[in-house]
Amino acid sequence: MSTQIQASVLHGVKDLRIEPRDLPAPAPDELQIRVASTGLCGSDLHYYSHFRNGDILVREPLSLGHESSGVVTAVGSSVSNFQTGDKVALEVGLPCEQCTRCKEGRYNICKDMKFRSSGKSFPHFQGTLQERINHPAKWCYRLPEELSLDVGALLEPLGVAMHxxxxxxxxKDATVLVFGAGAVGLLCAAVFKLKGAKKVIVADINAGRLDFAVKNGFAHQSYTVPMRRGKDIDENLEIAKETxxxxxxxxxxxxxxxxxxCTGVPSCVxxxxxxxxxxxxxxxxxMGHPxxxxxxxxxxxREVDIVGVFRYANTYAESIEVVKEAMQSGPDLTKLVTHRYKGLEDAPKAFEMAGxxxxxxxKLVLKVVIDSIEGAKSGSRL
Incomplete structure (x- = not known):
């Protein structure tokens, strides 16, 4: 038996509409989840503002959102480790689980990865800005009672930091520098402190974000990167060396x-x-300039290793433990959520604020969250 739900759907540049969808009962290995909290990230904003993300074009109407948590409303017949009412965080990338990379445990770089709210695979894997979704139980993580649904949504970007x-x-006892004091940069700084870094310095052009980082215990020190640009590459490299x-x-x-x-800006790299x-x-x-x-x-x-980081793999369980440790010793990760919007109808306002x-x-804007409340009105062009 299917259920009709409402979804926020992107049809073009800043063209969000609330539309009805039929959601079937969960498959035997799936959970049906009422999506409760969804954080907006840079890729969501690129799709919203440009109907593309870099070279990835949107080819059909797409629901955005992938930093999400929710509450289980139905359990597939073969699932025994969840029950209705459980709070869960969602890992929204589904790898093939058969290729060499998957078997190595590096499923984040599986070439056949389906990732919610991404236009890379086709048909697109629809994102979490929907009232409910069905999702494989294997990629859901029960939240301890003491963790909020907001924290459950933060586990996705926290996974990037953990990876x-x-x-x-x-x-051990490392001195660490983080370029970029956005949500991912701040989560990186927090993870490194909790994992035993002796000193964590955060650098950014935004003095307000740096002040937040130090005052709230995400970093030990900060450095305001000056807005300097050279007339050619040689001068730019000299400025980078001076910085x-x-x-x-x-x-x-x-x-x-x-x-x-954590910026992708050439001068910072x-x-x-x-x-x-x-x-x-x-x-x-x-993910910046290609x-x-x-x-x-x-x-x-100088044998400096340059290492790429793409999304995450095998991070959720450890991230939950890191969050529990942060609740005891700080920093308070929930302070990253600076703005909240209620219901899918407010998604356009949320995206505008996230930019x-x-x-x-x-007030500083760090992480914008949409609380998906059931009962959205269909047919609205937002």
Whole structure:
């Protein structure tokens, strides 16, 4: 028996509509979940604003949203480890589970990955800005009673930070630099502190975000990156070198063991290469400019490893434990949720806010969350 639900559906640039969909009963291996909390991320915003994300074009109406949690409303016949009423976080990427990468445990780079709210696979795997969805129980994670649904939604971007930490091979008592104080950069900083980094420095052009990072215990120190641009690549590289040197002169910093670049901005990637010590690592977390000019000799001659990070794999269980630890020792990850909108009807307002750094009252914008409340009106062009 199917249930009619409402979904927020993107039809073009900033063209969101609420439409009815028939949702069948969950398959034997699935859960039916009332989506409760969905955070908006950069890829969602790109699709909303451009109807594409880089080279990925939207080819059919698409529901956005993938940072989500919810409540189980129905359980498939072969599922025994969940029951109705359970709070769950959703891992929304479904790999093939048969290829070599999947068998290595690196399913995040499975070439046949289906990822909710992404236009890469076709037909598109519809996102979570719907009242309810069916999702394989294997990719759902029960939330402990003490964790809120907001935290459940944050487990998705937290997974990126956890995956970056694992791939970094961060040494004990490391000094770590994070470029970018957006939600992912702040989550990276929090994970590194909780995983034993001796010192975490966050660098960004936005002084308000840096102030938030230090005051709320996400980082030990901060550095405001100056807005400097050179007239050519040589001058830009010199500016990047100066930025790295200035960070290294901060009180008590010294050598940086690992730099995590969370912006994708060429000047930050360049400064990331110069900032890290010989034999250290530069982690490319941010998805920015696809083609960049980099001082590779400065990396190769000092054996600086440049390592890519794409989404996450095998992170949710450990991320839940990290969140529980953060509840005891800080930082308070829920403070990342700065703006909330109720119901699918408010999705356009939420997307517009997610594209800002401050709201009309001057309040910092970090993570915008949509609470999906059942009962949306269909036929609305938003």
């Amino acid at each position: 970056a930490f694992k791939r970094s091979q961060m040494p 790295a040197a200035e960070i290294g002169k901060l009180d008590g910093v010294g050598e940086i063991d690992v730099t995590f670049e 360049q400064a990331g290469i110069y900032s890290v010590r010989s034999g250290g690592r530069l982690m490319l977390v941010g 083609i960049q000019t980099l001082p590779l000799a400065a990396a190769a001659l 800002k750094t401050k709201d009309e009252d001057g």
